[in-house]
Amino acid sequence: MPTVSLVCEGFEHQAAATGRGLGFDALPIALLRGHVDAQSYDDMVAAFLEHTVDQVIDGLTAEIRVDADGAAEPAALDVVARGTIDRIHRTFTERGWSDGLAIIPPTRERVEAFIAVSGHDPWRLIGTARPSGRDITVWSVAVNAVMAGCEPEQLPVLLAIADALVDPHYGVEHSGNTTGADALVIVNGPVIGELGFNHGPGAMRDGAGGPNTVVARWLRLFLRNVHGFTADEHDKATFGNSSRVVMAEDEAALAEIGWQPVAAEFGHPAGSDAVTIARMNSGIIVGSVVGSTPEQILPYLADGLARVVGWDLTHVYGLGQGQQRPLLVLSPVLARIFGRAGWTKADVQQALFERARIPARRFEQLIGEWSNLTAGRRTLVDLVDEGVVPPVFAESADPDRLVPIVTEPAKFVIAVAGDPNRTNAYVLSSDGPHGDWTSKPIDRAYSTDLVCSVSRPSDAAR
Amino acid sequence: MLDMEPVYDVVWPKSRLGAQSRPPAHRLDTLHGKRIAFAWDHLFRGDELFPVLAAELQRRFDGIEIVGYETFGNLHGPNERELVDGLPAALAMHRIDGVVSGNGC
Numbered sequence: 198m199p200t201v202s203l204v205c206e207g208f209e210h211q212a213a214a215t216g217r218g219l220g221f222d223a224l225p226i227a228l229l230r231g232h233v234d235a236q237s238y239d240d241m242v243a244a245f246l247e248h249t250v251d252q253v254i255d256g257l258t259a260e261i262r263v264d265a266d267g268a269a270e271p272a273a274l275d276v277v278a279r280g281t282i283d284r285i286h287r288t289f290t291e292r293g294w295s296d297g298l299a300i301i302p303p304t305r306e307r308v309e310a311f312i313a314v315s316g317h318d319p320w321r322l323i324g325t326a327r328p329s330g331r332d333i334t335v336w337s338v339a340v341n342a343v344m345a346g347c348e349p350e351q352l353p354v355l356l357a358i359a360d361a362l363v364d365p366h367y368g369v370e371h372s373g374n375t376t377g378a379d380a381l382v383i384v385n386g387p388v389i390g391e392l393g394f395n396h397g398p399g400a401m402r403d404g405a406g407g408p409n410t411v412v413a414r415w416l417r418l419f420l421r422n423v424h425g426f427t428a429d430e431h432d433k434a435t436f437g438n439s440s441r442v443v444m445a446e447d448e449a450a451l452a453e454i455g456w457q458p459v460a461a462e463f464g465h466p467a468g469s470d471a472v473t474i475a476r477m478n479s480g481i482i483v484g485s486v487v488g489s490t491p492e493q494i495l496p497y498l499a500d501g502l503a504r505v506v507g508w509d510l511t512h513v514y515g516l517g518q519g520q521q522r523p524l525l526v527l528s529p530v531l532a533r534i535f536g537r538a539g540w541t542k543a544d545v546q547q548a549l550f551e552r553a554r555i556p557a558r559r560f561e562q563l564i565g566e567w568s569n570l571t572a573g574r575r576t577l578v579d580l581v582d583e584g585v586v587p588p589v590f591a592e593s594a595d596p597d598r599l600v601p602i603v604t605e606p607a608k609f610v611i612a613v614a615g616d617p618n619r620t621n622a623y624v625l626s627s628d629g630p631h632g633d634w635t636s637k638p639i640d641r642a643y644s645t646d647l648v649c650s651v652s653r654p655s656d657a658a659r
Numbered sequence: 660m661l662d663m664e665p666v667y668d669v670v671w672p673k674s675r676l677g678a679q680s681r682p683p684a685h686r687l688d689t690l691h692g693k694r695i696a697f698a699w700d701h702l703f704r705g706d707e708l709f710p711v712l713a714a715e716l717q718r719r720f721d722g723i724e725i726v727g728y729e730t731f732g733n734l735h736g737p738n739e740r741e742l743v744d745g746l747p748a749a750l751a752m753h754r755i756d757g758v759v760s761g762n763g764c
Contacts, residue, residue: 199685199758200757202761203760217680218678242707245712258686258687261682261686270671271671279666305668325677331673331674331677422673516736517736519737
């Protein structure tokens with residue numbers, strides 16, 4: 198069926214790349230001049246009538262000529278560059294295949310050796326990368342892992358993350374959205390100690406020890422090269438976030454106070470290896486928390502959560518529905534305050550639900566008046582009447598009434614990590630369905646995928 | 660000494676484009692008498708622009724029928740996936756000849 202898409206100026210390349218990733222070249226677009234959110238109604242309509250309507254008509258009626266295939270892309274085993282380490286680094290940076298940091302040259306031998314340690318079939322298809330439409334194979338994971346400086350023993354962790362990216366629930370196709378959230382990976386299980394992931398001081402800082410940084414770097418390279426999140430394709434972040442270092446939980450502290458790890462909330466019991474990933478927009482420190490009882494520290498923690506959400510309240514309703522799931526990271530000292538008082542995670546979540554609140558007026562300004570993300574600029578009373586948010590959001594019509602920032606207590610995700618001797622917490626807002634909390638097991642058993650290690654002639658065509 | 664530096668043959672960090680390329684659908688010979696659907700992601704002032712587009716198309720083309728975006732739901736909202744998956748069937752049910760989708764900003 199013939200279609201034409203209305204696209205704001207600056208989004209033409211992304212539109213073309215998205216079409217290509219779905220298997221359609223040369224899908225017509227009709228360009229909206231400038232950005233409509235910054236225009237008066239009269240200016241917007243004038244530009245639309247003058248510049249855009251004819252393109253809409255052409256898009257539906259003018260036959261499309263698809264040019265003959267452009268330059269063929271390399272096959273997986275082709276040598277795409279030869280040179281010294283400096284030359285390879287420059288070449289990869291110039292071609293957009295690297296982040297500008299030094300890389301380990303991904304030679305065929307190095308990639309094969311990386312995979313061989315775990316026995317995987319290099320050509321096993323894990324899934325299709327969205328929105329690029331490219332194949333996700335063990336090989337593609339390993340090439341980017343070699344570049345990032347990962348070790349072969351980390352491949353099972355990377356494959357688990359790749360699995361999460363393929364899961365439609367995660368919504369990886371939104372990873373280049375305007376507000377520029379970045380993925381946070383949380384690691385749980387014995388793999389933390391066995392691979393040396395850092396869960397202590399600097400738990401969220403790059404270079405603070407362990408494979409936390411290189412695994413995070415692999416993820417950004419993989420999103421760039423296989424999923425297509427570069428500035429000329431699918432990455433439309435206005436500013437973006439720096440990549441988030443992989444975070445490992447302090448599982449000894451969790452066990453001591455009887456709390457389940459984050460992965461357990463998503464189906465993976467304590468003691469099993471798992472990765473959990475979500476895209477997070479904003480983060481703020483809740484520093485120097487003073488108090489020795491839950492009641493004393495809760496107000497400050499709740500205040501941090503109420504402050505960190507803003508635009509992302511659209512995932513309570515708007516772009517999402519009941520999908521705002523902020524993360525509270527407690528240092529072990531703070532977690533133990535709750536543990537000593539016999540509080541479960543559910544108790545903490547309930548208390549946060551009651552205390553982390555903002556005025557209804559502000560909530561409506563953030564999702565409607567200031568950002569126009571809720572069509573018709575409906576109020577919370579309207580949304581409760583429609584049944585799309587729970588009644589707690591409209592217990593009265595008073596615009597100054599305090600309303601929650603999530604739809605139910607269980608939406609708060611709580612992790613324990615960081616310097617065990619510091620009274621700090623960290624809060625992050627989530628990007629809702631555009632990187633929704635997704636958890637996958639890490640399988641570190643030696644793989645039986647690979648039946649035969651002899652290269653097949655068809656490999657040359659991959 | 661630089662002449663003695665190792666030289667590396669490196670492989671491609673991207674991977675094969677798995678999506679099979681298909682040609683776009685044939686375009687309409689005219690918009691006169693056609694049923695055109697609007698598909699909206701409920702963002703970027705589509706509620707203001709689509710009515711303008713409808714009026715202009717109806718002014719220019721006799722017999723054109725517009726099937727509004729409210730018929731197909733919010734295509735970037737909480738139910739995005741199921742609504743997009745159901746779109747082909749919905750378009751067929753409403754006997755649509757062509758679609759204007761938006762807004763991508």
